[in-house]
Amino acid sequence: MMRIRRRGASAAVAGGLGLALVLTACSGGGDDSGDEGTGGGGGDTGAASEIDCAPYEEFGDLEGTSVSVYTSIVEPEQQTQEDSYDPFEECTGVTVEYEGSREFEAQLLVRIQAGNAPDIAYLPQPGLLNTIVTDFPDAIVPAPDATVANVDEFFSESWKEYGTVDGTFYAAPLGSNVKSYVWYSPSMFEDAGYEVPETWDDLIALSDQIVEDGAMPWCAGVESGDATGWPGTDFIEDIVLRTAGPEVYDQWYTHEIPFNDPQIIEAWDTAGEILKNDEYVNAGLGGVDSIATTPWTDAGFPILDGTCWLHRAANFYQTQWPEGTEVAPDGDVYAFYLPTNQTDIKPVLGGGEFVAAFDDRPEVQAFQTYLSSADWANTKATTTPMGGWVSANNGLDPENLATEFDQLSAEILADPNSVIRFDASDLMPGEVGAGTFWTAIVNWLTGTSTEEAAKSVEDSWPAGS
């Protein structure tokens, strides 16, 4: 399965930051002993340590116990994750043993098979949760009542749904991603007199304007090692949400309509108007076929040279910019919401990771409950001073988020008009969502027609699902 894309909302913090984080954590810990238990609720914007310990008292005396956590989140985000557990550790005396690995998705299944499962794992996609529940029903345990109560309080119904398999709720959402973004350079826009487009038609008009002014508007890249193609699937999914709508989107990933339904073909062709238009792409990088070979991590860099104007990428692209790039409305780069012609809703393509438990010891349940609380979301926001992290937790105070861009993401997630849909390729069966769909994108970018590409995916859909 894929390793790179399905990372959660937490994102990289620039390398040299480690020390600063450690210092923050230390000073936070120091304050803590004094006012333990007196902290307010989630809205409290104070130091990271001020949380309410009461919810964890019902789990009994947990002093001296430990919880092992296995995730795909590695350094440098690992440090911000670990720091965000400090208040919980202070409250309960539980030690959280964190282990991150880039080989998480393969190794987790190996460990479950060997009977060596971690207490907690952060699953980067609902599809993996589904696989585990189906293949190892004895290994995974449903979420405890306190966690369910938190999720009901702080998350919308659809987020809860992604952590549910066959009516049983297993995994509470942790961080979230917002993928419907277009990156641009505010200063270039200002100099050229361009406005941030409000509708899809505006976006196309802007692209045409840029072409008229003698430049290429879009840059893109879908190369990602053995997961090459995934950034392209996100592009298509975003357009499906916009041209066909969320209902069709739901039918699409559940395979109620065929993968190559005319409405999907139409969306795919709309994406092609940008991605396969040799007047639009590939700014600063080459021709249309260079999209397939350009690493997704580097595809937006021509914006920094001034050779590219628009680059569609998720919020976590924020941390891919080279060190020293300022991400702000008046900085080097910033992003706007990928606009739509729909007036009633604002479709958002999202992602995120989910907390699954493989043990029901009280300390594990207490930790699950902590992670689903508003306290954790706010603590995580304050322990991530460089930004790059958001959550769909509605108890999260946007003020706590470090950067304006993260606040924008949180705003989009909380917007009542937003219709959030999880990345479809994460929800489709693995052989499609992490296989033929990717291949189809690459073939499509290198010459295959939309009909043929979509049909090849439809033909590969496993029977019976």
Add this chain to the structure above:
Amino acid sequence: MTTTPLPPTGPFAEAFEETADAGGEPGRQRRLSRLERRAIATKGRLSSPWASFIAILIAILWTIPSIGLLVTSFRPELDIRRSGWWTVFGGLFNGEAEFTLDNYDQALFGSGANLATYFVNSFVITIPAVVIPITIALLAAYAFAWIDFKGRNILFVAVFALQIVPLQVALVPLLRDYVSAGVAGSFWTVWLSHSIFGLPLAIFLLHNFMKDIPSSLVEAARVDGAGHVKIFFRVLLPLLVPAIAAFGIFQFLWVWNDLLVGLTFASPNSRPLTVAVAEMAGSRGGDWHVLTAGAFISMVVPLIVFISLQRYFVRGLLAGSVKG
């Protein structure tokens, strides 16, 4: 990945000279033995200009990827992402090439964990994982070579047949056994796994070396009243040093460079360097430019081991072939 090939003329010729010196009796005119004639003929063939040319050509081709890696590891992040390493050579002339130690800085001190810890882990893993299989394999090889017991040949074939079992199929069952034995997560799992996977080849190689030792030597010792223990330590072991060294280097490089076993069996606290380097690229692979520096840091030790022990290596390889 770490072997820097040398033109074969040097070490080979040297090894042959040594073998020839050891075999000859000093201070007396003597007829050249068959071995010596062969050595001289080989030397002549190897030192012909064409042979040298081809050897150097192969050496260069073989080294290009390593050079590319080395050059890349000193380039600034943006350059790495934007252009190939070979472009620096053009840049050298017009002064545009930039070099930096940032990648090494980030690889060594950038993330929360210190790479020095993983260095120590790699040694803690590698040394027992070399010593254990060699010790066991020596005893087993002796038994297979010099002790007559029923079913010896079948057992030997069975052991060697294990060589063809890919270690990947053993990972999950092995981990399950470790978990039920309660040793999962300790260094023991890694040591044992490497020993298990290394033993078939070790037994086979050492057995062949031992079998090559003239049986008259062993019989003479036996006539003089030596038991198995004495024969093993006094007669065979000194003769086997090159073979042991050769296999030791093999096993050392293999264990040091291993990722799979370390990834599967080692707990976060006992991770070897290779696993740490693999994690360096970051959660979404965006930091891949650091990997070149990480690769070079982890290459240093095997390089030193190989270069300092290559005399033994060549001698050990030849030991089997020239006795006979």
